Amino acid sequence: MENMxxxxxxxxxxxxxxxxxxxxxxxxxxxxxxxxxxxxxTVFRSTLPNNSSHLLWLNSMLCVALLPLVMFIHSSxxxxxxxxxxxxxxxxxxxxxxxxxxxxxGWDSLLGFGYALVASLLLLRxxxxxxALKRIDAxxxxxxxxxxxxxxxxxxxxxxxxxxxxxxFSEDIASPMSFGLFKPVVxxxxxxxxxxxxxxxxxxxxxxxxxxxxxxxxxxxxxxxxSVLWINPLLWLAKSRVNEAxxxxxxxxxxxxxxxxxxxxxxxxxLARESLANKQTPLLAQLMFDESNLTMRIRxxxxxxxxxxxxxxxxxxLTLSALLIMSAxxxxxxxxxxxxxQEFLPTVAxxxxxxxxxxxxxxxGWTLLSFTVTADGLVEENSVEVLDAEPAEIFDRASxxxxxxxxxxxxxxxxxxxxxxxxxYVFRFELEDEGPQPLSEGQRSPPTARSRRN
Numbered sequence: 001m002e003n004m005x006x007x008x009x010x011x012x013x014x015x016x017x018x019x020x021x022x023x024x025x026x027x028x029x030x031x032x033x034x035x036x037x038x039x040x041x042t043v044f045r046s047t048l049p050n051n052s053s054h055l056l057w058l059n060s061m062l063c064v065a066l067l068p069l070v071m072f073i074h075s076s077x078x079x080x081x082x083x084x085x086x087x088x089x090x091x092x093x094x095x096x097x098x099x100x101x102x103x104x105x106g107w108d109s110l111l112g113f114g115y116a117l118v119a120s121l122l123l124l125r126x127x128x129x130x131x132a133l134k135r136i137d138a139x140x141x142x143x144x145x146x147x148x149x150x151x152x153x154x155x156x157x158x159x160x161x162x163x164x165x166x167x168x169f170s171e172d173i174a175s176p177m178s179f180g181l182f183k184p185v186v187x188x189x190x191x192x193x194x195x196x197x198x199x200x201x202x203x204x205x206x207x208x209x210x211x212x213x214x215x216x217x218x219x220x221x222x223x224x225x226x227s228v229l230w231i232n233p234l235l236w237l238a239k240s241r242v243n244e245a246x247x248x249x250x251x252x253x254x255x256x257x258x259x260x261x262x263x264x265x266x267x268x269x270x271l272a273r274e275s276l277a278n279k280q281t282p283l284l285a286q287l288m289f290d291e292s293n294l295t296m297r298i299r300x301x302x303x304x305x306x307x308x309x310x311x312x313x314x315x316x317x318l319t320l321s322a323l324l325i326m327s328a329x330x331x332x333x334x335x336x337x338x339x340x341x342q343e344f345l346p347t348v349a350x351x352x353x354x355x356x357x358x359x360x361x362x363x364x365g366w367t368l369l370s371f372t373v374t375a376d377g378l379v380e381e382n383s384v385e386v387l388d389a390e391p392a393e394i395f396d397r398a399s400x401x402x403x404x405x406x407x408x409x410x411x412x413x414x415x416x417x418x419x420x421x422x423x424x425y426v427f428r429f430e431l432e433d434e435g436p437q438p439l440s441e442g443q444r445s446p447p448t449a450r451s452r453r454n
Contacts, residue, residue, distance in 0.1 A: 020111055023115065030232050031234050034060050034237070036060075038237075050251075051245075054249050060238055061225055061242065123224070152204060155201065158205070165184050167186045168186070168187045170189065171189075176207055178285065179285040181214070216285070226239050248296075248300060261301050262302065347377065365395055366389065368387045369385065377417070384400050
């Protein structure tokens with residue numbers, strides 16, 4: 001019994017906290033997507049080329065990024081086909097005052113603020129990294145050594161890169177790096193001018209491979225996504241796997257260009273050791289020497305496990321699976337599924353004031369109003385309109401002012417609060433002392449529906 005009571009309490013919390021419900025739903029769905037990716041990557045680890053592994057993990061992050069959009073489109077599509085809401089009748093007597101209920105939405109706002117605060121701090125960290133990278137680029141000196149420029153041209157031709165690529169030297173870095181989308185840049189540490197030709201060729205091929213594969217915008221996308229959806233630890237795991245696969249794919253490119261695996265591994269290890277003697281600042285750029293995966297990269301180079309490209313069949317299958325996964329996840333509400341068709345009851349509903357003139361003259365009547373309830377549970381002011389009234393214009397102004405102040409528990413569709421247009425309310429104005437008066441000749445009765453007396 002205690003477990004059932006606890007479950008009912010949790011359901012009640014989810015019902016009142018739309019942000020918490022949506023966040024948990026998105027967290028679980030994104031975890032399922034990444035979990036499936038991890039399973040596939042583990043099962044086919046020995047046969048999956050690095051390019052394919054990179055696409056697999058990147059595909060999972062794209063699915064997670066598109067999931068909120070797909071869920072929103074799905075919810076909006078369903079909302080178009082919602083049944084028309086029945087008319088709610090509120091009866092106002094000449095002495096009625098006060099309000100109906102007040103929702104406790106403080107926790108929902110607090111949770112949303114806390115989540116947004118952490119995401120903002122993480123995005124701010126990315127901004128500082130971008131500024132630091134811009135400073136490094138601005139202080140770097142363009143390379144004028146003919147031997148290095150020739151090597152850049154040969155490596156570009158070998159990889160069939162036609163874009164202009166700038167190459168610079170900087171004293172502020174210890175590891176070669178590349179970045180940029182429209183104007184790509186390769187920055188080398190100043191000691192690169194002393195490297196052997198074979199070492200310089202290895203480094204150049206590796207960095208140009210990043211540029212050809214568009215790894216820098218991919219890395220930027222992964223950083224932004226994990227900052228926004230920071231609450232999911234599996235997403236951070238997926239980001240690290242994307243970066244690892246990107247580095248190993250570039251290593252594979254170097255080997256496919258005919259470089260010796262043993263010599264390339266020795267160059268990586270030697271240059272990495274030299275870079276450890278210098279302080280490295282975390283930057284939003286592709287660093288060639290990353291301590292976290294260097295050992296694994298060298299082992300794979302020596303074992304010859306890097307060669308291989310992603311086939312067109314694999315890419316097509318990956319795309320199809322992504323579409324199926326997002327379609328399935330968007331159509332299921334994992335939290336609060338019993339709330340999909342809940343009635344959006346008013347949480348703040350102050351009835352109109354009975355017009356003084358109408359009360360003094362003994363006039364009774366009604367107004368039929370239509371308005372839109374937003375996803376925030378508020379009434380869109382410009383949407384309030386009087387569809388019908390009896391008698392005309394007597395109670396219109398009081399009814400419109402009251403409806404504009406209404407607040408609702410939002411309608412939930414697939415874990416998301418949605419706008420509801422065409423909500424209709426009838427305000428019946430009756431004299432309290434005498435009770436409802438019989439209809440006079442030609443006077444119309446109001447639309448009937450479930451009533452609520454105030």
